[in-house]
Amino acid sequence: MVAQYVANGILIGSLYACLAVGFSLIYGVLNIINVMHGSFVVLGAYITIYFTSSLGFPPLVAALIGCAAMFAFGYLVQRFLINEVVAAPVFITFTLTFGLDLLLNNAMIQAFTATPRSLLLDYGSLDVAGVNLSVARLGAMVLALVLTGVLYALLRHSAMGRAIVAVRMDRHAAALLGIPVPRIYAITFGIGALMAAAAGGAMAVVYPITPMLSGTFLGKSFVICVLGGLGSVPGALIGGIALGLLESFGAVALGSQWSTTVGFALMVAVLLLRPAGLAGRRGFE
Amino acid sequence: MTGAPPATVRGALAALVPIAAVVAFGFVANNYLLQAGTTLAMSVVLCLAWNIVGGYMGYPSFATAALFGLGAYVGAITQNLDAPLALAWLAAAVGGAGFAGPLGSILLRLRGHYFAIGTIAVVEVMREIANNWDGLTGGAVGLNVPIVAGSPRAVGIFFYLAMWTLALIALVVTVVIANSRFGFGLRCIRQNENAASMVGIDVFRLKVGAFVVSGVITALAGAVYASMVAFIEPKDAFNILTSIEVPVMVMLGAAGTVLGPLVGACLYVLLKELVWVNFINFHSAILGIIIIAVIYAVPKGVLRQLHPARWPRLLLPRLRVRGS
Numbered sequence: 001m002v003a004q005y006v007a008n009g010i011l012i013g014s015l016y017a018c019l020a021v022g023f024s025l026i027y028g029v030l031n032i033i034n035v036m037h038g039s040f041v042v043l044g045a046y047i048t049i050y051f052t053s054s055l056g057f058p059p060l061v062a063a064l065i066g067c068a069a070m071f072a073f074g075y076l077v078q079r080f081l082i083n084e085v086v087a088a089p090v091f092i093t094f095t096l097t098f099g100l101d102l103l104l105n106n107a108m109i110q111a112f113t114a115t116p117r118s119l120l121l122d123y124g125s126l127d128v129a130g131v132n133l134s135v136a137r138l139g140a141m142v143l144a145l146v147l148t149g150v151l152y153a154l155l156r157h158s159a160m161g162r163a164i165v166a167v168r169m170d171r172h173a174a175a176l177l178g179i180p181v182p183r184i185y186a187i188t189f190g191i192g193a194l195m196a197a198a199a200g201g202a203m204a205v206v207y208p209i210t211p212m213l214s215g216t217f218l219g220k221s222f223v224i225c226v227l228g229g230l231g232s233v234p235g236a237l238i239g240g241i242a243l244g245l246l247e248s249f250g251a252v253a254l255g256s257q258w259s260t261t262v263g264f265a266l267m268v269a270v271l272l273l274r275p276a277g278l279a280g281r282r283g284f285e
Numbered sequence: 286m287t288g289a290p291p292a293t294v295r296g297a298l299a300a301l302v303p304i305a306a307v308v309a310f311g312f313v314a315n316n317y318l319l320q321a322g323t324t325l326a327m328s329v330v331l332c333l334a335w336n337i338v339g340g341y342m343g344y345p346s347f348a349t350a351a352l353f354g355l356g357a358y359v360g361a362i363t364q365n366l367d368a369p370l371a372l373a374w375l376a377a378a379v380g381g382a383g384f385a386g387p388l389g390s391i392l393l394r395l396r397g398h399y400f401a402i403g404t405i406a407v408v409e410v411m412r413e414i415a416n417n418w419d420g421l422t423g424g425a426v427g428l429n430v431p432i433v434a435g436s437p438r439a440v441g442i443f444f445y446l447a448m449w450t451l452a453l454i455a456l457v458v459t460v461v462i463a464n465s466r467f468g469f470g471l472r473c474i475r476q477n478e479n480a481a482s483m484v485g486i487d488v489f490r491l492k493v494g495a496f497v498v499s500g501v502i503t504a505l506a507g508a509v510y511a512s513m514v515a516f517i518e519p520k521d522a523f524n525i526l527t528s529i530e531v532p533v534m535v536m537l538g539a540a541g542t543v544l545g546p547l548v549g550a551c552l553y554v555l556l557k558e559l560v561w562v563n564f565i566n567f568h569s570a571i572l573g574i575i576i577i578a579v580i581y582a583v584p585k586g587v588l589r590q591l592h593p594a595r596w597p598r599l600l601l602p603r604l605r606v607r608g609s
Binding site: 027031033081084085088089090091092094095096098099100101102103104105106107110215219222226257258260261264265267268271272 | 339345391392394395397398399401402403406409410413414416417525529532533536566567568569570572573574575576577580581584
């Protein structure tokens with residue numbers, strides 16, 4: 001039984017890592033908490049579900065279409081709405097994305113209703129040493145991990161990735177070196193939305209998705225980000241798997257109705273005891 | 286003794302006129318206006334309370350719903366123990382202080398985004414506790430509160446006056462803070478916390494003090510609200526939208542001023558009653574649009590941006606607005 005809980009925890013934790021990595025990137029580079037992140041996840045999931053169930057695309061292609069659409073959406077939102085106030089105090093940017101999220105979420109509820117939708121894929125399941133694993137869920141996990149890995153490689157080795165990292169370290173110095181900061185901000189925001197969409201597509205295989213869940217996804221992103229340390233891809237991976245395992249065992253020990261409390265209590269404890277995260281090295285602010 | 290009366294007499298008269306107008310309105314208004322007036326008073330109370338932490342001290346707090354819900358539940362539970370109304374409200378105030386003190390000493394170690402998210406986490410956790418602790422809170426089903434005896438009209442006027450009395454208390458507290466060393470210290474913290482600490486301000490004590498004062502007022506508003514509506518439930522008492530609406534109202538007026546919260550709440554409630562009620566399905570979308578409009582059009586508040594030279598200094602301390 002323990003092995004099954006561990007497997008479930010790692011599986012869902014990989015999806016959480018993908019969920020949080022985009023949030024963490026935007027947070028780290030733009031110094032903005034993107035309250036819309038949860039709604040991006042839901043919107044990405046809906047696009048994937050629509051292209052799979054209604055138009056008959058293969059799930060992987062549908063997920064990539066969802067990613068591309070959300071990248072464009074994120075890019076435009078940052079370029080034309082958020083960039084105006086990107087350097088304003090925390091309260092302003094936070095409240096602005098909160099307002100945008102209310103708008104987006106309300107629009108989604110009107111357009112799609114609050115009915116939960118799933119991506120139903122049946123590829124059978126594997127039995128490994130008494131642990132039961134659904135193939136579709138494994139596929140979702142692989143997709144999430146591959147995308148997270150690709151993002152990590154791009155940030156480290158591509159010119160664009162180095163520019164993003166440079167802006168994160170010091171945007172004034174980056175601007176002096178000729179890096180177009182507003183464009184990097186918009187691309188970063190687009191990548192964040194893209195990762196959210198991928199997480200959404202993968203989540204839809206595991207959970208029924210509804211616009212009502214966007215707050216939950218946002219909360220999880222933040223907890224993971226704090227657990228793993230701000231703005232780091234390996235940190236998000238560690239934080240995501242830690243939260244996945246914690247929830248898997250926490251649900252057994254306390255009951256799943258306490259999952260928010262457990263996650264947030266852990267987050268506040270980490271903030272106070274290890275403000276740089278379990279693996280991170282950056283201080284707060 | 287001829288000529289103009291002394292400044293204090295004029296000040297007292299200037300204060301009495303709006304008070305008399307508010308009281309008189311309560312007795313002549315119809316039921317709809319009485320209801321709207323009470324809602325406005327509650328918004329004013331919450332805005333003034335938030336303004337101490339969010340405006341003067343500059344900490345982006347979203348804990349309003351947590352303290353409001355706490356006050357509502359403490360008041361309701363005390364009333365259900367057959368305690369008189371006044372005792373229930375007192376219990377809520379004490380509960381608010383007893384909760385805000387320890388909570389503030391934990392959360393106020395955080396800054397910026399982390400503080401903001403920490404306060405939101407508190408709201409979410411408290412709602413979950415209220416949902417799951419059936420024995421104490423009645424769980425997700427909600428909690429009935431004994432109804433105040435009297436004709437509906439008389440009860441309506443009673444709560445209207447109670448809420449406005451609380452608003453007056455909050456206003457007086459704000460004026461006192463704005464003109465005290467305490468308030469000066471809070472403004473120093475807003476401008477540069479490290480520097481404030483360096484020149485010998487006991488930053489931590491001031492921050493927790495402000496959080497407690499704000500928390501007590503917010504909890505009191507919650508308790509009065511619970512007695513008034515006679516039924517509370519977790520998703521209503523610990524509603525995260527309360528936590529976002531209140532700062533937006535203050536920002537609309539002008540954060541960190543005495544009259545800003547008052548003006549912001551009036552404009553917001555007016556807007557809500559005139560436009561909003563007609564679009565029930567788009568409630569949160571319209572709130573979203575208002576937030577975006579406020580941030581782009583009046584980020585420093587209407588009091589600061591509309592003819593700032595005309596406002597007296599007491600109402601509008603000349604401070605640099607962060608991020609301007």
